[in-house]
Amino acid sequence: MSGFVLPTAPDYAGALLLARDVTMRFGGVTAVSELTLAVPQGSIVGVIGPNGAGKTTLFNVLSGFYTPQEGDVIFAGKSVRGRKPYDICRLGMARTFQNIRLSQQMSVLENIMVGCHVRRRCPWWMAPLGLPSYCREEADIARKGRQLAERVNLGDQLHEKAGSLPYGAQRRLEIARALATEPRLLLLDEPAAGMNPQESLELMYFIRHIRDEFDLTILLIEHDMKVVMGVCQYIWVMEYGALIAEGGPEAVRNNPVVIRAYLGEDMAVQHA
Amino acid sequence: MRLNRGAILNIAAMFLLGCLLWQAESFLGDYQIYIGKLIFINIILALSLNLIYGFTGLFSLGHAGFIAVGAYVSALCILAPEQKEMMWILEPIIWPFSELFTPFWASVLAGGVAAAIFAFFIAVPVLRLGDDYLGIATLGFAEIIRVLIVNATAVTNGSLGIKGIPSHATLLACYGWALFTLIVLARLVFSNFGNVLRCIRDNEIAASVMGINVFRYKVLSFCIGAFFAGVGGALLGSHLSTIDPKMFNFLLTFNVLMFVVAGGLGSLTGSILGATVITILLEWLRAIEEPMNLGFVELPGIPGMRMVVFSLVLLAIILYRREGIMGTRELTWTRIFAFLRRHKA
Numbered sequence: 001m002s003g004f005v006l007p008t009a010p011d012y013a014g015a016l017l018l019a020r021d022v023t024m025r026f027g028g029v030t031a032v033s034e035l036t037l038a039v040p041q042g043s044i045v046g047v048i049g050p051n052g053a054g055k056t057t058l059f060n061v062l063s064g065f066y067t068p069q070e071g072d073v074i075f076a077g078k079s080v081r082g083r084k085p086y087d088i089c090r091l092g093m094a095r096t097f098q099n100i101r102l103s104q105q106m107s108v109l110e111n112i113m114v115g116c117h118v119r120r121r122c123p124w125w126m127a128p129l130g131l132p133s134y135c136r137e138e139a140d141i142a143r144k145g146r147q148l149a150e151r152v153n154l155g156d157q158l159h160e161k162a163g164s165l166p167y168g169a170q171r172r173l174e175i176a177r178a179l180a181t182e183p184r185l186l187l188l189d190e191p192a193a194g195m196n197p198q199e200s201l202e203l204m205y206f207i208r209h210i211r212d213e214f215d216l217t218i219l220l221i222e223h224d225m226k227v228v229m230g231v232c233q234y235i236w237v238m239e240y241g242a243l244i245a246e247g248g249p250e251a252v253r254n255n256p257v258v259i260r261a262y263l264g265e266d267m268a269v270q271h272a
Numbered sequence: 273m274r275l276n277r278g279a280i281l282n283i284a285a286m287f288l289l290g291c292l293l294w295q296a297e298s299f300l301g302d303y304q305i306y307i308g309k310l311i312f313i314n315i316i317l318a319l320s321l322n323l324i325y326g327f328t329g330l331f332s333l334g335h336a337g338f339i340a341v342g343a344y345v346s347a348l349c350i351l352a353p354e355q356k357e358m359m360w361i362l363e364p365i366i367w368p369f370s371e372l373f374t375p376f377w378a379s380v381l382a383g384g385v386a387a388a389i390f391a392f393f394i395a396v397p398v399l400r401l402g403d404d405y406l407g408i409a410t411l412g413f414a415e416i417i418r419v420l421i422v423n424a425t426a427v428t429n430g431s432l433g434i435k436g437i438p439s440h441a442t443l444l445a446c447y448g449w450a451l452f453t454l455i456v457l458a459r460l461v462f463s464n465f466g467n468v469l470r471c472i473r474d475n476e477i478a479a480s481v482m483g484i485n486v487f488r489y490k491v492l493s494f495c496i497g498a499f500f501a502g503v504g505g506a507l508l509g510s511h512l513s514t515i516d517p518k519m520f521n522f523l524l525t526f527n528v529l530m531f532v533v534a535g536g537l538g539s540l541t542g543s544i545l546g547a548t549v550i551t552i553l554l555e556w557l558r559a560i561e562e563p564m565n566l567g568f569v570e571l572p573g574i575p576g577m578r579m580v581v582f583s584l585v586l587l588a589i590i591l592y593r594r595e596g597i598m599g600t601r602e603l604t605w606t607r608i609f610a611f612l613r614r615h616k617a
Contacts, residue, residue: 089483103474118483
């Protein structure tokens with residue numbers, strides 16, 4: 001059973017990202033099965049589900065780490081199935097990771113500057129020659145890196161090593177690095193993991209702000225229900241690799257199927 | 273381009289050292305000049321391996337192979353046709369190589385380019401491996417290159433090697449090529465391309481998500497490193513004036529690796545320090561290989577004793593200072609001044 005469309009489902013034709021009947025198997029295990037979702041341009045949407053539901057696998061399929069056995073992923077009107085991650089990034093999709101992946105040894109500024117690389121035009125051999133167009137671009141990249149660092153409140157720690165930053169700051173740095181690639185779609189894999197309530201509240205505002213400021217579309221995976229309900233306009237719920245429900249935050253919160261998936265059969269009965 | 277204090281001091285220091293080396297023959301003996309040339313050649317080799325291993329994180333043990341390619345190609349370019357005809361006694365030398373006769377600088381460049389081309393063909397299959405597997409595979413390829421050299425008699429004169437290579441590698445020439453290597457690598461490593469390479473070293477997955485074609489940049493770094501290894505090999509051949517396949521075995525790679533690890537992986541100035549200090553120590557330690565009279569007991573000279581001492585030093589480095597002399601830091605003028613100020617106070 002695939003793509004049962006609820007009345008409020010986003011419009012498929014105008015979607016920036018469309019996953020159609022995506023199935024991803026590892027040997028005998030089906031991590032994602034016949035999953036269909038459409039992310040409208042300019043929206044903030046979320047995927048939730050219990051541990052092991054296949055959310056991160058879905059992200060890995062979308063960002064090109066895995067090629068799904070069946071189905072297709074269409075981004076900005078082009079099929080990206082089978083494309084390499086760097087290629088997909090070039091098309092305008094950026095992501096963060098659940099377990100933060102920064103260059104621990106490099107400074108905050110250098111980490112962000114790596115993100116700027118994908119949009120650079122001068123080839124590498126211009127660096128030893130020091131041609132004017134190369135120098136100008138290098139200065140632009142450094143300036144952009146500094147601006148983005150200030151945007152995520154890391155302006156005072158430009159030259160600190162990324163590994164020495166506190167956890168929340170590392171998360172923000174990872175988002176800044178993703179923004180440096182000038183994406184149209186940003187995938188956030190559990191952005192609030194390991195944050196205290198105050199920090200996750202700030203994160204909610206931050207996500208909304210960057211969406212408006214950088215003209216983004218955001219798809220996020222989250223465990224923290226408060227964040228999901230507070231920020232997402234539309235939510236898909238996964239369990240055992242399949243979609244079990246979808247809809248607006250209110251509809252999902254009150255959906256008995258979702259409650260059962262999260263709390264178990266007995267608790268669902270008590271809850272009801 | 274605006275020059276800051278550091279850049280001005282760098283240029284001044286390079287110029288001063290150049291002048292000093294220009295006049296070196298008036299105050300240094302032959303032996304010291306020999307060591308001096310070896311230091312600059314070793315600096316080139318260490319810098320080139322540091323780009324591959326220290327900055328890009330590719331554990332390559334194939335350096336001796338690229339050095340050999342550089343040395344052989346440049347020797348073939350630089351020898352006069354009559355000399356080559358006389359020397360190739362096992363099999364006559366085949367055509368393009370028999371007529372080749374180029375100036376020294378062109379032969380060094382040719383050595384570098386040939387090494388880079390070899391590296392490219394090795395890199396494409398081998399760089400799909402990671403970590404230790406990459407080390408083993410590159411080690412194997414270096415041995416393949418050596419065996420090829422032994423057997424391609426019509427080009428390389430086989431196991432007889434090449435003798436009487438004109439000694440164009442003066443102290444100043446070696447210094448010039450070392451400076452060239454340093455400037456090219458420094459400009460590359462301290463640009464955003466350097467950040468990209470370091471990001472690949474630290475977190476390949478993150479790099480690919482940031483839109484970096486990881487494989488392409490690995491191949492690029494590997495080839496640039498091999499190019500400078502070839503340049504170093506060309507100078508080494510001209511410096512020693514004789515080369516044979518046995519020179520380019522695993523021990524040569526190991527020596528270069530020692531410079532890089534002792535100096536600090538991911539530090540250009542560290543490689544320079546490492547190569548300088550270890551080259552001098554290796555010569556200085558020759559003293560302990562001679563027979564010694566300790567008064568109460570007479571020790572016979574043991575050849576190879578200095579390598580034993582060196583292994584111990586390397587063990588100590590790995591145990592107590594794993595990041596090497598400099599770690600990933602660079603020795604800059606700002607640091608030197610700060611250090612001096614602290615010690616004055």
